[in-house]
Amino acid sequence: MTALPQAPGRLSGRVALVTGGSRGIGRAIALALAADGAAVAVNYRSGSAEAAEVVAEIEAAGGRAVALAADVAEPAEADALVERTIAELGGLHILVNNAGIARDGLLYSMGPEDWLAVMRVNFGGTFNCTKAAMGHLMGQRAGAIVNISSVMGERGWTGESNYAASKGAINAFTRCSAIELARFGVRVNAVLPGFAPTELVGGLLAREGGKGVKRQIPMRAFARVEEVARVTAFLASDDAAYMTGSLMTVDGGAAAVLGVGAPL
Structure with a gap:
């Protein structure tokens, strides 16, 4: 239980x-924001039971939360999600674009649906929710948007071409939207996690418990979802008041090297 x-x-x-927000990094972020005093709308697409558990944990610790279903890859559903958040929790000050999927595979055998689905959810969801929320945030001349990207968006890895491209798009979008929204008092930053043991990267870490990957991380450890969540909460807070357009890596130093240890 996370105590507030x-x-x-x-x-x-x-x-x-x-x-x-129902699982993995998103769940940890929802709990971290609640621990810092925010009321939290926990969005999910299919994990209703998991989202309800996150809400229950926040409420049991004295916070406010609501679970809201929406497929953020659909613009109309993203619009409705933002509207419901404002209606049910009384406002909106922080948007964390975290929803994402992976369909790993070699480029040679990748079909059009594999890259398109990843791009629609990962970048499309970020675009749609930002577009849906920006009018409200601009109107109150205050707000923080944090996009959960990946070090994959800045580097390369075998079998990750579609995923890396979607995260690279998020990184570019973060910079551009930060410039456009700065004059309205709205900050936009991104967190770039390295390898964290979640369902999303389970395939990469399956071989020998991920030892081959871990050898290539200078700190020789995978990220914990709570570590990613704490950086996200920092960027959402006034502690990061003079930060916008920043891409913050949380990767144990992985992005600082070309590679160490034996090839995968």
Whole structure:
């Protein structure tokens, strides 16, 4: 159980929407934002039971939360998701674009549906939710958007061409939207996790418990989802008030090297 602070947190009085918030990194982010005092809308596409568990955990610790179903790859559903968040929690101050999927495979055997599905959810969801929320955030002349990208968007890896391309698009979109929204008091940043043991990267870490991957990380350890969540909460808070357009890696140093150890 994640205990909320006794004193008001740094996000007290704010409302956050976390897409893909029912599991993995999204779940950890929802709990971290709640621990900092935010009311949290936990978005999910198919994991209703998991989303309900996240909401229950937040409420049991004294916070406010609601589970909201939506496929963020669909613009109309993203619009409705933002509207429901505002209606049910009384506002919106923080948007975390986290929803994502992976369809790993070699480029030679990848079909059009494999790259298109990944792009629609990963980049499309980020675009759709940002577009849906920006009018409200601009109107109140304050807000923070945090996009959950990946070090894959800045580097390369075998079998990750579609996923890496979607994250590279998110990185470019983060910079451009940060420039457009800065004059309205809305900050846009991205978190670039390295390898964290979630369902999304399960295939990469399946071989020998991921030892081959771990050897190529300078800190010789995978990221914990809570570590990614804490950086996200920082970017969402006033502690990062002068940061926008930043891409923050949380990867144990992986992006700083070309590769170490034996090839995978």
